[in-house]
Amino acid sequence: MALPISLPAGGPAEPAGAAVPLTVAGAGLVGSLLALYLARRGHAVQVFDRRPDLRLRQRSEGRSINLALSDRGWRALEGVGIADDIRQVSIPMHRRVMHDRQGQLTGQPYGAPGQAIYSVNRDQLNRTLLDLLEARPGVQLRFGQQLQRLDLAGRALHLRDVATGREYAEPYTELFGADGAFSAVRGALQRTDRYNYSQDYLEYGYKELTIEAGPGGTWALEKNALHIWPRGQYLMIALPNFDGSFNATLFFPYEGPTSFAALLDAAAVTAFFADVFADAVPLMPRLAEEFFTNPTGSLVTVRCYPWHMADVLLLGDAAHAIVPFYGQGMNVGFEDCTVLDGLLDAHGDANWPAVMAAFEQQRKPNADAMADLALYNFVEMRDRVGDPRFLLQKRIENKIATLHPTRWVPLYTRVTFSHLPYAEAWAAGQRQDAVMAQLMPHIQTDADFDSPAVQARLAEELAAAGA
Numbered sequence: 001m002a003l004p005i006s007l008p009a010g011g012p013a014e015p016a017g018a019a020v021p022l023t024v025a026g027a028g029l030v031g032s033l034l035a036l037y038l039a040r041r042g043h044a045v046q047v048f049d050r051r052p053d054l055r056l057r058q059r060s061e062g063r064s065i066n067l068a069l070s071d072r073g074w075r076a077l078e079g080v081g082i083a084d085d086i087r088q089v090s091i092p093m094h095r096r097v098m099h100d101r102q103g104q105l106t107g108q109p110y111g112a113p114g115q116a117i118y119s120v121n122r123d124q125l126n127r128t129l130l131d132l133l134e135a136r137p138g139v140q141l142r143f144g145q146q147l148q149r150l151d152l153a154g155r156a157l158h159l160r161d162v163a164t165g166r167e168y169a170e171p172y173t174e175l176f177g178a179d180g181a182f183s184a185v186r187g188a189l190q191r192t193d194r195y196n197y198s199q200d201y202l203e204y205g206y207k208e209l210t211i212e213a214g215p216g217g218t219w220a221l222e223k224n225a226l227h228i229w230p231r232g233q234y235l236m237i238a239l240p241n242f243d244g245s246f247n248a249t250l251f252f253p254y255e256g257p258t259s260f261a262a263l264l265d266a267a268a269v270t271a272f273f274a275d276v277f278a279d280a281v282p283l284m285p286r287l288a289e290e291f292f293t294n295p296t297g298s299l300v301t302v303r304c305y306p307w308h309m310a311d312v313l314l315l316g317d318a319a320h321a322i323v324p325f326y327g328q329g330m331n332v333g334f335e336d337c338t339v340l341d342g343l344l345d346a347h348g349d350a351n352w353p354a355v356m357a358a359f360e361q362q363r364k365p366n367a368d369a370m371a372d373l374a375l376y377n378f379v380e381m382r383d384r385v386g387d388p389r390f391l392l393q394k395r396i397e398n399k400i401a402t403l404h405p406t407r408w409v410p411l412y413t414r415v416t417f418s419h420l421p422y423a424e425a426w427a428a429g430q431r432q433d434a435v436m437a438q439l440m441p442h443i444q445t446d447a448d449f450d451s452p453a454v455q456a457r458l459a460e461e462l463a464a465a466g467a
């Protein structure tokens with residue numbers, strides 16, 4: 001294909017007779033899983049990423065090292081046959097464990113007995129996906145190739161070889177933008193007429209820190225739990241690793257009296273943590289060093305539309321970056337892959353315009369709902385989980401769910417342990433919140449739930465909510 005551009009065409013030559021490949025921008029979690037789905041359908045696929053091959057480096061770069069994987073993500077991994085392998089290297093977290101300032105613990109199960117979210121190592125998951133991908137015929141992985149500009153009209157990628165600085169152009173037929181929250185593919189769509197785009201940064205940043213393993217690689221905190229230190233205006237969380245350590249993340253204001261801007265030296269950091277996270281500090285011997293060495297990440301919600309234009313489709317964080325508080329960002333992106341695969345079954349592998357149009361119509365409302373849910377869970381995690389009334393409310397909701405299992409499925413369960421569209425889960429959750437707002441003023445203790453007055457009220461509220 002002739003390119004209407006002046007840069008030299010380049011990149012590895014296509015093998016003679018090979019099918020024209022589909023192109024995936026980004027070999028992160030979603031790009032590599034998507035490419036695997038496409039390759040399994042018999043497509044030739046080329047994937048490029050600006051970073052070097054992560055399988056060649058010794059250790060991770062120290063950013064969002066582990067992730068919570070839940071049912072939607074598992075289903076997507078099952079679709080490419082690697083769920084069982086990943087399960088072997090993941091740690092189930094059955095409940096939240098909240099740490100108050102005195103080090104007192106309270107627990108809150110995530111779902112029914114046996115249900116859990118799973119802590120997985122980002123690098124390990126990405127490596128596994130890349131290994132599988134590389135083993136497929138017709139797949140070309142190209143690392144260290146940065147998309148600098150996309151020519152939508154000319155169907156051409158302008159790439160830069162990061163190691164050599166060489167810039168070159170390359171044609172594409174169908175392009176999948178899975179290049180993350182700061183997507184260059186999306187950047188090109190944004191410059192088209194009537195493109196809808198918004199980005200909302202929180203006034204908070206995040207810092208990843210380490211809770212060290214106990215003696216002999218044991219876990220110094222409860223292993224099968226996600227730990228939360230809710231402190232009203234900020235919080236710290238920790239997810240377990242296989243080696244006995246935990247990855248802790250501090251979500252903290254950028255500015256103000258209690259903020260990153262106010263903690264300027266090691267003494268200030270150590271004193272602050274000793275005051276507010278007293279039980280964690282003895283387990284964090286590298287706290288001050290890590291605090292000043294590890295980067296502070298920003299937290300952004302990106303909404304945009306359309307996701308599909310001129311043989312391009314956005315997926316994963318490129319289409320819908322959300323704040324991490326529900327532990328769903330990767331799961332949404334993985335569900336994108338399952339949905340796209342289903343649409344290819346329905347429309348056929350040659351009908352890309354129909355598939356891409358159906359994809360964005362189906363996914364956009366659900367991605368928007370998940371973005372709202374993630375912000376909702378921010379308030380829950382930093383503040384509400386520390387409130388005994390909130391924990392009482394959650395216990396009451398569990399009782400309602402046990403008594404009326406078909407009429408009351410908890411919001412967390414719908415989001416995390418189901419495949420219900422996120423928009424439906426969110427709408428049901430809002431109806432339940434309204435019911436609980438009516439009920440809770442009549443409930444001061446767990447036992448109050450059984451009183452005839454409360455039961456009568458519950459029946460009325462359930463009927464009114466159409467639950």
Ligand SMILES: Cc1cc2nc3c(=O)[nH]c(=O)nc-3n(C[C@H](O)[C@H](O)[C@H](O)COP(=O)(O)OP(=O)(O)OC[C@H]3O[C@@H](n4cnc5c(N)ncnc54)[C@H](O)[C@@H]3O)c2cc1C
Pocket residue numbers: 025026027028029030031048049050051064066067068069145146147148178179180181182183184206249297315316317318324326327328329330331332333
């Ligand atoms: C602190 C934190 C905690 C999180 N925890 C969870 C969790 O527990 N559970 C969960 O489900 N989700 C979680 N997430 C969200 C999750 O990390 C993302 O949703 C997920 O990584 C999105 O995958 P992706 O492939 O779309 O993007 P990415 O993983 O960012 O991959 C994008 C890829 O594109 C490449 N790229 C970028 N720009 C270019 C370019 N110009 N040219 C070529 N290549 C490019 C990048 O190098 C990268 O490899 C968390 C996020 C954060 C920040």
Ligand SMILES: NC(=O)C1=CN([C@@H]2O[C@H](COP(=O)(O)OP(=O)(O)OC[C@H]3O[C@@H](n4cnc5c(N)ncnc54)[C@H](OP(=O)(O)O)[C@@H]3O)[C@@H](O)[C@H]2O)C=CC1
Pocket residue numbers: 028063064180181182297298299300301317321322323324
């Ligand atoms: N929704 C959210 O709040 C966030 C989501 N994420 C997601 O988490 C995943 C992994 O994150 P990680 O590997 O740490 O990725 P990074 O945060 O390291 O982002 C990758 C690259 O994006 C660029 N970048 C980072 N922050 C910004 C910013 N605020 N504005 C513009 N560009 C920026 C940087 O490029 P350069 O070095 O060229 O400046 C960075 O190297 C990704 O999926 C990302 O999509 C990451 C952070 C926040």
Ligand SMILES: Nc1ccccc1C(=O)C[C@H](N)C(=O)O
Pocket residue numbers: 067068096117226237324325326327328377381
């Ligand atoms: N993975 C995360 C990363 C950052 C912040 C929260 C999470 C969670 O998973 C929270 C969990 N879903 C919860 O509701 O307790």
